[in-house]
Amino acid sequence: MLLLRPSLCCPLTSPLLTGCARTLRRASPRAELFLRRRPPSRLLARSGSRWSRGQEAEWRTKNKTVLMYVAAAGVGMIGLTYASVPLYRLYCQATGLGGAAVAGHDTDQVETMTPIKERIIKVTFNADTHATLQWNFRPQQTEIYLVPGETALAFYRAKNPTEKPIIGISTYNVVPFEAGQYFNKIQCFCFEEQRLNPHEEVDMPVFFYIDPEFDKDPRMAWVDTIILSYTFFEAKEGQNLPLPRYN
């Protein structure tokens, strides 16, 4: 017994159905009753529109509410993306995360910190200049051995061999990167314009220390050498490098 719902809108199945009907008609006249094309009663067209008007209105309101919800969700998402910038900033200020702030880095600890004498670290110095800067810039010592918690002084030398004054501005880099958060400079010559007159040579000191917390960090257990690298760029008159700070 084949119970096939007649598909009124699909012309392809009708030859199949008629074919089936023909064979079954031959088989039994009773089956023919079931196979006769009879649309289910709820699809009976009244005149013109397929669905009843009440149902149409119901579906319309349903569609409208769904559309409203989707639109509200979309607007909510857009608003959230805009709000996330100040929210993240607040979160970072509250918890000190984001890589910029480091636990325990305050300038008063220089007074109270005690050097950890067992952990000797070698700090090597590197000096670079940008291709357009005509200074001779080099470190005055290749390396220094120190311990965390001890302040150290190191010197770089810069010479301006040209006939005109040149203003340079520098930045620094510490390798390995993770050790950079323990590398604290008390005073140096970076991020500010330094002017060298023609044929002038100056000593540039760097006064720094390594945070005693370095010794307690398990990730730093294998770090014995830290490379401090300074790079000088040519500064245009009155240019200000934005000081790196978490703002």
Add this chain to the structure above:
Amino acid sequence: MSTAMNFSTKSFKARPPDKGSFPLDHFGECKSFKETFMKCLKENNFDNSRCRLQSKDYLECRMEKQLMAKEPLEKLGFKDLMDPPAGPETGSKA
């Protein structure tokens, strides 16, 4: 190196110095102290702990010649090199 745009690798974050920048010693006023310090380093195989006295002298020279803001030496980590203060005096030379 620090500008490599790798996803989720740690990058280096440069920080400004705590007490700002040293003004340049254009006239070489503290050059002799620097030379003493460098000589000490070379002699001691670049061991910083042996040359702290010379570095303290250099910084004191800078402070005297207005090339550095005056700071009590404890704040610069030289607490161990200083004599215990006698009476109301503080910051006496070692």
